[in-house]
Amino acid sequence: MAYFHGVKARQVGSSVSTPVTAASGIVFVVGTAPVHMVSGKVNVPILGSNYSEAVAALGYSNDWSKYSLCEVMYSHYKLYGVAPVVFVNVLDPAKHKKTVAASDVDLTEKKAYLPLEAMKDTVVVKSEAESGTTYQAGTDYDLFYDGEKLVLELLDGGKVPETAKKLNIAYSAVDPSMVTDADIIGGFHVETKQTTGFELIDKVFPIYGVVPDIxxxxxxxxxxxVAAVMSSKAQNINGVFEGKALIDVDTTTVTHYSDAPAWKKKNNINSRIQILCYPMCKMGGKVFHLSTQAAGLMATVDANNDNCPAESPSNKPLKIDSTVLKDGTETALDLQQANFLNSNGIVTALNFIGGFVLWGNETACFPSSTDVKDYFVPVSRMFGWMANQIILTYWSKIDGKLNRRLIDSIVDSFNIWLNGLTSEEKLLGGRIEFKEEENSTTALMAGKAVFHIYMTPPSPSRELEFVLEYDADYVSAALA
Known part of the structure; x- marks a missing residue:
């Protein structure tokens, strides 16, 4: 030891770990977007922190039947104001396209208008006679997307005559109808070494450091x-994390609420990982899938609870003015009808007191499963969130020395955190124990330690009953 004369001090790392807060309500959505507008990417997870960022990366159209990711952009950012969202576009302009034969297009004030689906790099422009002069982009005309159109604008000094009334235009167009279930489901392609569709959820945490849980x-x-694959991926994200799959009942075939439970059974929707929604909903002229709005509401409620899913999204306001089927037919539900859906593990929307709210606390495993840990949405989400939290917090302890100090630091730090959640009323109570009967000598020798967590998230107040009774004694007291 080196010679020292005087007073000194040093610091050591705390034995109690500070938990890493896992954000909650982060959406992972797979679908289609007009990426040809912005030269956007295909089968790449895109983290969008706001509306403009998402539009810049993926493009935008109000035709949500063709471009499903745009529905989520609008709902999440504009209506609910929550972020982030992880988008995966599977619409590939190089694959999902068709050739549009040359035809004459009217010129109006030096502009011609093509459909949004037209890919500007493929546009070929000639004079009105198909065999006539071929014009050049950047010299004779320019192309840009504006709203729901690809606009061709003539340039001053170009070769197109001032008297021209039409142009002969051919192009290739993206065709969203060519996207298949297999494109959405995705997988790993051995030949190209490319991961696609829902399989890309495992890439989100390594790339962005966030765990999507919706x-x-x-x-x-x-x-x-598709629903089965969504549920499988939600249950096993990166092999360790857990989320929830929000699924919609098909309102083209289920046009009456009473048929929804039979559809659920037929399609094998019965897991605690699934939240089933019926019907669709509408705000102004825009029609949304209920799952889209439910995701925005869940993220909002989580954010209001410090990124914790302890509170149910049920009986919280939706951003809608009616409930509809896919064809736009209104289908208003009364309380008894909404409760019928809830009793069959289906979440719906109800306009009863105070406007439209999400209505239902049950995951799709209800009523088959009556384990409160599984069938109550906030309780089930709390268990998944807690599991994610544990992994994020204690991953750094892996391959450290398995000794008493490590065990005590985990127990102490986690009990402190559980006590904090209890004081914040996110838990009714919780504790962690290192139990001798669960940790044999041979297991400890093999480097395996088991910690037992007991926790009780609060159940949603699903039913409040008030008993009213006439008490004759008050008559005597009042008139005596």
Whole structure:
């Protein structure tokens, strides 16, 4: 030891770890976007922190039947004001396209208008006679997307005559109808070494450091195979994390609420990982899948609870003015009808007192499962959130020395955190124990330690009953 004369001090790391707060209500959505507008990416997770950022990366159209990701952009950013969202576009302009034969297009004030689907790099412009002069982009005309159109604008000094009334235009156009269930589901392609579709959820945490816990696929989730894959991925994100899959009942076939439970059974929607929604909803002229608005509401409620899913989104306001089927037919539900859906594990929307709210606390496993940990949405989400929290916080402890100090630091730090959640009323109570009977000598020798967590999230106040009774004694007291 080096010679020292005097007073000194040093610091050591705390034995109690500060938990890493896992954000809650982060949406992962797979679908289609007009990426040809912005030279956007295909089958790449895009983290959008706001509306303009998402539009710049993916493009935007109000035709949500063709471009499903735009529905989520509008709902999440404009209506609910929550972020982030992780988008995966599977519409590939190089693959999902068609050739549009040359035809004469009218010129109005030196502009011609093509459909949004037209890919500007493929446009070929000639004089009105198809065999006539071929004009050049950047010299004779310019192309740009504006609203729902691709606009061709003549340039001053170009070769197009001032007297021209039409142009002969051919182009290739993206065709969203060519996107298949297989494109949405995705997978790993051995030949190209490319991961696609829902399989890309495992790339989000390594790339962005966030754990998405709400899986969405509006316009596709009503399909049995897509719903099954969504649920499988939500249950096993990166092999360790857990989320929830929000699924829609098909309102093209289920046009009456009483048929929804039979559809649920037929399509094998019965997991605690799934939240099933019926019907669709509408705000102004825009029609939304209920799963889209439910995701925005869940994220909002979580954010209001410090990024914790302890509170149910049920009986919280939706941004809608009616409930509808896919064809736009209004289908207003009364309380008994909404409760019928809830009793069959289906979340709906109700306009009863105070405007439209999300109505229902049950995951899709209800009524088959009556384990409160599984069937109550906020309780089930709390268990998943807690599991994610544990992994994020204690991953750094892996491969450290398995000794008493490590065990005590985990127990102490986690109990402190559980006590904090209890004082914040996010838990009714909780504790962590290192139990001798769960940790054999041979297991400890093999480097395996088991910690037992007991926790009780608060259940939603689903039913409040007030008993009214006439008490004759008050008559005597009042008139005596």
């Amino acid at each position: 899986l969405l696929c509006p316009g596709w989730s009503h399909k049995a195979e």
